[in-house]
Amino acid sequence: MLDINLLKTLVTFEECQTLSKTAESLYISQPALTKQMRKLESDLGVNLFIRKKNHIELNETGKFAAKYAKRILSNINEFQNNVIKYEQSLTGFSVAFCSEIPEFILSPIIDDEFPNYRINKVMDDDKDFYNLLDKSVHQLIVTHIKPQDNNKYYYKKCGHETLYLSVPKNHILSQRIDIGLKELEKVSVLTYTKMGFWNQWDNIKFQKIHHLIQTDHSTYAELIQTTSYPCFITSYFVRRGIQLPRRIDIKIKDSEFNCTYYLVCLKSDKEKFEKIFNKIDENTVS
Amino acid sequence: MLDINLLKTLVTFEECQTLSKTAESLYISQPALTKQMRKLESDLGVNLFIRKKNHIELNETGKFAAKYAKRILSNINEFQNNVIKYEQSLTGFSVAFCSEIPEFILSPIIDDEFPNYRINKVMDDDKDFYNLLDKSVHQLIVTHIKPQDNNKYYYKKCGHETLYLSVPKNHILSQRIDIGLKELEKVSVLTYTKMGFWNQWDNIKFQKIHHLIQTDHSTYAELIQTTSYPCFITSYFVRRGIQLPRRIDIKIKDSEFNCTYYLVCLKSDKEKFEKIFNKIDENTVS
DNA sequence: TAACATTACGTTAGCCGTAACGATA
DNA sequence: TATCGTTACGGCTAACGTAATGTTA
Numbered sequence: 001m002l003d004i005n006l007l008k009t010l011v012t013f014e015e016c017q018t019l020s021k022t023a024e025s026l027y028i029s030q031p032a033l034t035k036q037m038r039k040l041e042s043d044l045g046v047n048l049f050i051r052k053k054n055h056i057e058l059n060e061t062g063k064f065a066a067k068y069a070k071r072i073l074s075n076i077n078e079f080q081n082n083v084i085k086y087e088q089s090l091t092g093f094s095v096a097f098c099s100e101i102p103e104f105i106l107s108p109i110i111d112d113e114f115p116n117y118r119i120n121k122v123m124d125d126d127k128d129f130y131n132l133l134d135k136s137v138h139q140l141i142v143t144h145i146k147p148q149d150n151n152k153y154y155y156k157k158c159g160h161e162t163l164y165l166s167v168p169k170n171h172i173l174s175q176r177i178d179i180g181l182k183e184l185e186k187v188s189v190l191t192y193t194k195m196g197f198w199n200q201w202d203n204i205k206f207q208k209i210h211h212l213i214q215t216d217h218s219t220y221a222e223l224i225q226t227t228s229y230p231c232f233i234t235s236y237f238v239r240r241g242i243q244l245p246r247r248i249d250i251k252i253k254d255s256e257f258n259c260t261y262y263l264v265c266l267k268s269d270k271e272k273f274e275k276i277f278n279k280i281d282e283n284t285v286s
Numbered sequence: 287m288l289d290i291n292l293l294k295t296l297v298t299f300e301e302c303q304t305l306s307k308t309a310e311s312l313y314i315s316q317p318a319l320t321k322q323m324r325k326l327e328s329d330l331g332v333n334l335f336i337r338k339k340n341h342i343e344l345n346e347t348g349k350f351a352a353k354y355a356k357r358i359l360s361n362i363n364e365f366q367n368n369v370i371k372y373e374q375s376l377t378g379f380s381v382a383f384c385s386e387i388p389e390f391i392l393s394p395i396i397d398d399e400f401p402n403y404r405i406n407k408v409m410d411d412d413k414d415f416y417n418l419l420d421k422s423v424h425q426l427i428v429t430h431i432k433p434q435d436n437n438k439y440y441y442k443k444c445g446h447e448t449l450y451l452s453v454p455k456n457h458i459l460s461q462r463i464d465i466g467l468k469e470l471e472k473v474s475v476l477t478y479t480k481m482g483f484w485n486q487w488d489n490i491k492f493q494k495i496h497h498l499i500q501t502d503h504s505t506y507a508e509l510i511q512t513t514s515y516p517c518f519i520t521s522y523f524v525r526r527g528i529q530l531p532r533r534i535d536i537k538i539k540d541s542e543f544n545c546t547y548y549l550v551c552l553k554s555d556k557e558k559f560e561k562i563f564n565k566i567d568e569n570t571v572s
Numbered sequence: 573t574a575a576c577a578t579t580a581c582g583t584t585a586g587c588c589g590t591a592a593c594g595a596t597a
Numbered sequence: 598t599a600t601c602g603t604t605a606c607g608g609c610t611a612a613c614g615t616a617a618t619g620t621t622a
Contacts, residue, residue, distance in 0.1 A: 001291050002362055008287055020601060029589050034603060036587090044366060046373045053595045054601045061373040065365075072365050076288055079351075079358050080330060087332045087347040306576060315614050320578060322612090339620045340576045 004076060006040040007069040009033065010048070014066035019056060085136060092118030093139040098126035099196035101161055101236045102142045102261050102285045109284075110140070113275045126197045129264075139269055140276075142285075144197055144259035155264040156277050159285025162235040163198060163257035164249040165189070168228040171248075178251040181205040188212055190231040192220045198232065203256060239286065261285050290362060292326040293355040295319065296334070300352035305342060371422060378404030379425040384412035385482030387447055387522045388428045388547050388571045395570075396426075399561045412483045415550075425555055426562075428571075430483055430545035441550040442563050445571025448521040449484060449543035450535040451475070454514040457534075464537040467491040474498055476517040478506045484518065489542060525572065547571050 009026065013033075016022040023030045037056075041048050048062035058066060095110060097103035103123050110119060126143040133141050133153075147153040165184070167173050182205055191211040193199065200206045212229060214220035224231050224244055231244075238249050252258070263280060265273050295312065299319075302308040309316045323342075327334050334348035344352060381396060383389035389409050396405060412429040419427050419439075433439040451470070453459050468491055477497040479485065486492045498515060500506035510517050510530055517530075524535050538544070549566060551559050 001294055002366060004290055005287050018601070030602070031590085031604080032588055039587095044369055046369055051602085054603090055596080056602065060376055061369065064372045065369045068365055068368065072361060075358060075361055079354055080288060082354065083330055083332055083347065083351045086350045090346055304576070305578095316577070317579080317615085318613055325612095337577085340578090341621080342577065 002043055003039075004073070006036055006043070007073055009036050010040060010062075010066050011070050011073060013037070014058060014063070017057070089136075089139065091116075092120065094120040094122065094137065095140040095142070096122045096124060096126070096129055096132060096138040097142045097196065098129065098144055098261070099123070099161070099198055100194075101234060102159065105285045106142060106158065106263070106280070109279050110276055113279065123194065123196055125199065133264065133266060139265060140273060141264050143262055143264060146260070146262055147264050152267060153264050154267045154270040154273075154277075155262045156280065157260055157282035158263040158280045159261045159283060160235075161259060161261065161285065162238075163252045164233050164235065164238055165230050165252060166224075166233040166244050166247045166249050167230045169246055169248055171228060171230065173230070173250060174248045176250050178253050181209070181252060181254045181257070184209045186210050188229055190214055190220060190223055190227070190229045192217065192232075195232070198234075198257070200256060205254065236286070288329055289325075290359070292322055292329070293359055295322050296326060296348075296352050297356050297359060299323070300344060300349070303343075375422075375425065377402075378406065380406040380408065380423065381426040381428070382408045382410060382412070382415055382418060382424040383428045383482065384415065384430055384547070385409070385447070385484055386480070387520060388445065391571045392428060392444065392549070392566070395565050396562055399565065409480065409482055411485065419550065419552060425551060426559060427550050429548055429550060432546075432548055433550050438553060439550050440553045440556040440559075440563075441548045442566065443546055443568035444549040444566045445547045445569060446521075447545060447547065447571065448524075449538045450519045450521065450524055451516050451538060452510075452519040452530050452533045452535050453516040455532055455534055457514060457516065459516070459536060460534045462536050464539050467495070467538060467540045467543070470495045472496050474515055476500055476506060476509055476513070476515045478503065478518075481518070484520075484543070486542060491540065521572070 009022070012025055013019070013022045016025055019030050019033050019037075023033050026033075037049065044065070046061055046065075048058060048065055049056050050059045093114075095107075097106070100123065103121065107121060122138070126141070126145055129138070129141040129143045129145070130147070130153075132138050142158065147155050165173070165179060173179065181203075185205075185208045188210045189212065191199070191209075192214045194215075194217070212223075214223065220231075223229065224247075233244065233249060237243070243249065260282075263277065295308070298311055299305070299308045302311055305316050305319045305323075309319050312319075323335065330351070332347055332351075334344060334351055335342050336345050379400075381393075383392070386409065389407065393407060408424070412427070412431055415424070415427040415429045415431070416433070416439075418424050428444065433441050451459070451465060459465065467489075471491075471494045474496045475498065477485070477495075478500045480501075480503075498509075500509065506517075509515065510533075519530065519535055523529070529535065546568075549563065
């Protein structure tokens with residue numbers, strides 16, 4: 001059976017052009033290389049080189065074989081990686097959430113169904129979630145972006161959520177029932193960074209707000225208590241009557257902040273995750 | 287670098303189910319196998335087997351790897367075959383002709399353009415020519431069937447030819463200028479076997495002729511001289527005024543026997559054969 | 573006890589490196 | 598004469614086979 005090392009050597013030779021440079025690059029001696037290349041030729045039953053007394057170069061067949069060998073090597077590399085990936089997929093998987101509440105609600109459901117699995121959880125903006133799903137970085141995503149390709153993905157609605165603005169009772173906006181984001185232009189708002197997709201930095205209306213950015217959660221919480229700056233809160237808390245002390249919640253009218261959540265996996269993983277899909281419905285996260 | 291032999295062993299084990307049968311199949315000892323499989327696992331960094339005291343079987347990852355390995359092995363096999371094919375394609379190629387006259391006329395043109403090549407020439411019915419072109423059995427074909435897929439093939443008209451029936455001057459049909467094949471039902475005709483596609487055995491009108499089949503050319507030629515059976519001849523001879531002695535040529539009207547020839551190669555070989563295509567036109571064979 | 577996998581150990585084939593040689597620019 | 602490829606040869610690693618051991622149906 002053909003020795004893959006010889007293919008590797010052939011590919012390296014194509015890059016290095018001379019045996020001595022190839023030998024240096026592969027950390028072996030020139031005589032070893034001479035013999036490797038002769039062996040490859042005899043194994044394949046084909047001449048690959050044009051040999052002169054102190055010069056050697058690939059002939060047409062050699063060039064063809066070198067390019068082809070490169071593909072073969074990358075196939076073998078893929079094989080190794082995919083076997084490892086497959087093995088890991090049997091004992092664990094990765095889930096990405098687009099915001100806090102879906103993570104808070106769905107996380108224990110997933111844990112319950114896969115008690116012996118290593119489950120990696122990530123909370124992030126969901127712009128790239130489908131890409132990351134395709135690349136097997138995550139096997140399960142919770143996103144507010146509806147899947148486009150029904151042949152590729154399996155999904156189910158798993159809830160909805162609306163953004164509210166929380167203002168002190170004596171704030172100028174406190175009489176309002178709802179508000180458009182446009183009206184918040186230049187208004188100072190305490191904005192916590194770890195809000196997943198809610199932080200829509202590419203939304204111009206959102207950009208025009210004067211964000212007082214908070215990266216530390218305890219600082220953020222304290223500022224909400226001690227200042228009268230508005231902050232964001234979602235329907236999850238409103239629906240449960242959980243209000244920040246001395247504050248009123250005003251619904252944000254813009255549709256971008258009134259979203260439906262989808263639990264999505266690749267169709268090929270449908271059976272694997274079916275028990276999770278069976279446990280949820282469109283009101284699970286709400 | 288991963289040893290391909292170990293993949294071969296893995297695939298064989300999947301087929302044989304036990305190490306002892308695998309060992310027998312591969313002509314090596316069981317202990318060697320045990321070690322090979324352990325090495326494969328350590329090379330990949332993954333467990334592939336469920337081991338009990340006197341039993342071993344593939345786990346999920348092992349099954350996945352075995353199927354994947356099969357593909358890798360066939361890739362490597364293809365690699366070897368294709369390198370050899372490529373090498374051969376550099377020093378020679380194979381041409382198939384659908385009948386005698388195209389071979390007679392085009393053959394020297396091809397020889398002239400590729401003086402240092404091994405050129406294999408075949409004359410045959412052209413039913414399968416496109417298939418044989420796809421499979422690289424031939425690199426160039428001359429056929430009367432126009433190529434369908436213009437993205438795949440490169441071609442040029444290279445001539446046309448019509449079939450005639452040659453009858454003695456005193457024959458009952460000798461006053462006719464042309465004739466339909468239907469009228470030859472049950473007529474006895476001397477038919478030489480090596481006429482390429484002209485022998486249309488799947489054509490019912492052709493089948494109904496009473497063929498006096500001739501496999502040997504000199505016998506065929508003698509019978510034409512000494513008997514008054516009609517025989518077939520083509521426009522090539524008629525056009526040149528070459529007549530069989532004491533015979534008259536009658537044109538066959540059916541369109542199946544009035545054909546255009548095409549010289550065809552794969553589009554990927556276009557450059558290689560371009561000089562031949564430049565030497566011919568639609569009247570070269572006629 | 574027959575069939576199977578594994579462990580232990582001595583043997584050997586094959587590949588590598590060092591050294592020496594030959595050709596070229 | 599410096600660089601490059603090839604040949605010759607001795608040493609070592611890695612994989613094999615034989616023999617022995619342990620387990621199960």
